[in-house]
Amino acid sequence: MKLWNRCSSVFICSALALTIVQAQSSVRRATGSRAGAADAQKQSENLLREPLPRHAGAQAPPSFYSPEGLYQHIDGGADIYLLYGFKNLLHQDFKSGAAELTVDIYEMDKTEDAFGIYAAERSPGYKFVSIGAEGYRDKGVLNFLQDHYYVKLSGSDANADGLLDQFARLLSGRIGGTRTLPALLEKLPREHQVPHSEQYMRKDPLGHAFLAPAYVVAYALGKQESKLVVSVANNAQDAKSRSEQLAKHFKESGECTSAPELGEGGMRARNSYEGRLIARTQGRYVIALLNPPENGAEILKTVARSLP
Amino acid sequence: MQSDLIHLSRRDALIKLLRVAGAGAGAAGLGLWLSEHSWRPEPALAMAAKRGHTIAADLKLPEMAIITGDDPAQLAREAIEELGGIRRFIARGDIVLVKPNIGWDRTPEQAANTNPDVVAEIVRQCSNAGAKRVIVTDVSCNDPRRCFQRSGIAEAAQRVGAEVVLPDPAMFKEVDLQGETLRAWPVLDLFLNVDKVINVPIAKHHSLTGTTLGMKNWYGMLGGPRHQLHQKIHESLVDLADFVRPTLTIIDCYRILVRNGPTGGNLQDVLLKKTLVAGTDPVALDAYVAKAYWNLEVASLPYLRMAANRGLGTYEFEKVRTQIKTL
Numbered sequence: 001m002k003l004w005n006r007c008s009s010v011f012i013c014s015a016l017a018l019t020i021v022q023a024q025s026s027v028r029r030a031t032g033s034r035a036g037a038a039d040a041q042k043q044s045e046n047l048l049r050e051p052l053p054r055h056a057g058a059q060a061p062p063s064f065y066s067p068e069g070l071y072q073h074i075d076g077g078a079d080i081y082l083l084y085g086f087k088n089l090l091h092q093d094f095k096s097g098a099a100e101l102t103v104d105i106y107e108m109d110k111t112e113d114a115f116g117i118y119a120a121e122r123s124p125g126y127k128f129v130s131i132g133a134e135g136y137r138d139k140g141v142l143n144f145l146q147d148h149y150y151v152k153l154s155g156s157d158a159n160a161d162g163l164l165d166q167f168a169r170l171l172s173g174r175i176g177g178t179r180t181l182p183a184l185l186e187k188l189p190r191e192h193q194v195p196h197s198e199q200y201m202r203k204d205p206l207g208h209a210f211l212a213p214a215y216v217v218a219y220a221l222g223k224q225e226s227k228l229v230v231s232v233a234n235n236a237q238d239a240k241s242r243s244e245q246l247a248k249h250f251k252e253s254g255e256c257t258s259a260p261e262l263g264e265g266g267m268r269a270r271n272s273y274e275g276r277l278i279a280r281t282q283g284r285y286v287i288a289l290l291n292p293p294e295n296g297a298e299i300l301k302t303v304a305r306s307l308p
Numbered sequence: 309m310q311s312d313l314i315h316l317s318r319r320d321a322l323i324k325l326l327r328v329a330g331a332g333a334g335a336a337g338l339g340l341w342l343s344e345h346s347w348r349p350e351p352a353l354a355m356a357a358k359r360g361h362t363i364a365a366d367l368k369l370p371e372m373a374i375i376t377g378d379d380p381a382q383l384a385r386e387a388i389e390e391l392g393g394i395r396r397f398i399a400r401g402d403i404v405l406v407k408p409n410i411g412w413d414r415t416p417e418q419a420a421n422t423n424p425d426v427v428a429e430i431v432r433q434c435s436n437a438g439a440k441r442v443i444v445t446d447v448s449c450n451d452p453r454r455c456f457q458r459s460g461i462a463e464a465a466q467r468v469g470a471e472v473v474l475p476d477p478a479m480f481k482e483v484d485l486q487g488e489t490l491r492a493w494p495v496l497d498l499f500l501n502v503d504k505v506i507n508v509p510i511a512k513h514h515s516l517t518g519t520t521l522g523m524k525n526w527y528g529m530l531g532g533p534r535h536q537l538h539q540k541i542h543e544s545l546v547d548l549a550d551f552v553r554p555t556l557t558i559i560d561c562y563r564i565l566v567r568n569g570p571t572g573g574n575l576q577d578v579l580l581k582k583t584l585v586a587g588t589d590p591v592a593l594d595a596y597v598a599k600a601y602w603n604l605e606v607a608s609l610p611y612l613r614m615a616a617n618r619g620l621g622t623y624e625f626e627k628v629r630t631q632i633k634t635l
Contacts, residue, residue, distance in 0.1 A: 068533075072535075074571050077569070077571045079516045079538065126574065126576060136574075
C-alpha cells in the first residue's frame with residue numbers, strides 16, 4: 001500500500017511538473033515568436049524611414065501581414081507566397097505631389113525563396129532594369145529582388161514612374177545584402193539560354209513532385225526550346241531515389257533506357273506527352289534536359305562538371 | 309488528510325478515481341448535450357437572409373450569351389438583350405445588388421477589377437427597368453477607398469445613379485450560410501435583403517484554382533479570416549454559390565489577366581479579348597470561360613462538378629442554349 005501511495009504521489013508530481021514545464025516552454029515559444037515578428041517588422045519599417053524621395057509622405061502607418069494574414073491582403077495570391085517561405089509583408093501608401101505610391105516589401109525565409117517567388121511572377125518578355133539582383137518595370141509598376149526581399153512598388157499619376165525608380169534605388173541601398181541571383185544559376189551554361197527564364201520551383205518541377213525543389217532554365221536553339229532541370233536533393237542517396245522515380249515514370253508512360261555514356265545514373269527516356277528527356281545525377285543533384293538539342297549530352301556533362 | 313492518505317486502500321483509490329472520471333465524463337456529456345439542445349437566439353438577419361435570387365427559366369431564350377466587340381458598355385447591353393432583356397431579370401421596385409470585383413488597388417487597364425463601363429451599363433439597365441435601388445459594392449482585399457476610386461467603378465457607377473457602398477466593419481452580420489463547409493460567417497448585410505443580385509466578375513488567372521471567375525467572386529461578400537476559406541476553396545465556393553444563387557452573371561472578359569492573378573499589376577500580363585459572357589447558369593459560364601481562355605477542363609476545377617451535383621447548373625456548357633454574337 002505504501003508503494004501504491006508513493007507511486008501515486010510520484011505520478012501526480014511528475015504530471016504537475018511536466019504541465020508546468022510545457023506551459024513555460026509554450027509561453028517562451030509564443031513570446032519568442034512574437035518578439036521575432038516584432039523585430040522583423042521593425043527591420044522592414046526601418047527601410048522606409050525618412051528621408052524619402054521627393055519628400056514623399058506616408059498616408060497611413062504601415063500595415064504588416066503575417067503568413068496567416070496574407071490572404072486578407074492578396075487573397076488567393078497568398079498561396080504561392082506561402083509555398084516560398086513567406087515570413088512578413090510591409091505594406092504602406094505614400095504621396096508626393098499628385099503621385100501616389102504603394103510599397104509592398106515581402107520578406108521571405110531564404111534568398112532562393114525570394115528568387116523563387118520573384119521568378120514565378122516575372123516573364124522573359126518584361127522590361128528589365130538593373131536594380132537589386134534583378135528587377136522589371138511597366139507603367140506604374142516596378143518590382144525587384146534583393147537578398148531575401150521581394151519588393152513591389154506601384155504608383156499612379158504621370159509622374160509616378162520617376163518616383164518608383166527613386167524609391168526602388170533607395171530601398172535597394174538600405175536592404176544591402178546579396179545583389180545576385182542564386183549561385184547555382186551562375187554555374188549553368190549561358191550559350192542559348194533564354195534570358196530571364198530561370199525559375200526556382202518548390203512544387204512539381206516538370207509536373208513531378210519528387211523533383212522538388214529544382215532550378216529550371218529554358219534554352220532555345222532556333223525554334224527548338226529545351227528545359228534544363230537541376231533538382232536539388234538532400235544528399236546523393238536522395239538524388240539517386242529521385243532519378244529512379246523519374247525512370248519509373250517514363251517506363252510506365254513510355255520508354256526509358258539506361259545511358260551510361262551520359263555519366264552517373266544516365267538515362268534516355270520519352271513518352272507521348274512530355275517528349276524526349278535525358279538525365280543523370282551528380283552528387284546530390286539530378287540533372288535533366290527535356291526536349292534536348294543535338295548537343296544535349298554535352299550540356300548535361302558541362303552542368304555536371306560545374307556542380308559540387 | 310494525512311491519515312486519510314495513509315489508510316487509503318487500493319480499492320478505495322480505484323473507487324475515488326472512478327468517481328472523478330465519472331464526474332468528468334458526466335460533465336463533458338452534459339456540456340455536449342446542452343450545446344446541441346439549448347436554445348440560443350439566432351441573429352435576426354441570419355433568419356431573414358434571402359437565399360437565392362434566380363428567375364424562372366425560359367426555354368425559348370438562350371442560357372448563355374457570348375458577345376464580342378469594341379465597346380464594353382455596348383457588350384453589356386447586347387448580352388442582356390440576347391438573354392431576354394433587362395425586364396426579364398429586374399421588376400419595377402426591385403432592390404438590386406450589382407457585385408463587380410473591386411478587390412484591388414489597380415486601374416482598369418491592369419485587369420484586376422471589373423471593367424467600370426460594364427458595371428455602369430448594368431446599373432443603367434436596372435434603373436431603366438424601374439429598380440428602386442441599385443447598389444454596387446464589394447469587400448475589397450486592398451484599401452477599399454483606393455480600390456473603389458482607382459478601379460474607376462465608384463465614379464462610373466455613381467454617374468448613372470448607383471448607390472456605391474464602401475463596406476465598413478459595422479456592416480457585417482454573422483449568418484448561418486447553411487453550407488456543407490461554411491456555416492456561421494460574417495456576411496456584408498447588403499447581400500441579405502435585396503431582391504436581385506447580378507454577379508459581374510472579371511476573368512483572371514488564380515495561382516491556386518488556375519482561374520477566378522463567377523463563383524469565386526462571392527468571396528467578396530464575406531468578412532472574417534480569408535485563409536480559412538482557402539483551406540477548402542472548392543467546397544466554400546460551392547457553399548457561397550448555393551447561398552446567393554444570382555439572378556444573372558456577366559463575366560467580364562474584355563481584358564483578362566493571364567498571369568500573376570488575382571492581383572496582377574503588369575500590363576504585359578493582360579490580354580485584350582473584348583468579350584462578355586453572360587447567362588443564367590453560373591456553372592456553365594465558369595466552365596466555358598475556363599476552357600475558352602485557360603484551356604482548363606472540369607477535372608482541373610473540382611468546384612464545377614461539386615456545384616453541378618448541388619443543382620446549381622451544368623458544367624457541360626456545350627449543352628446549354630448559347631447565343632454567340634460579334635458586334
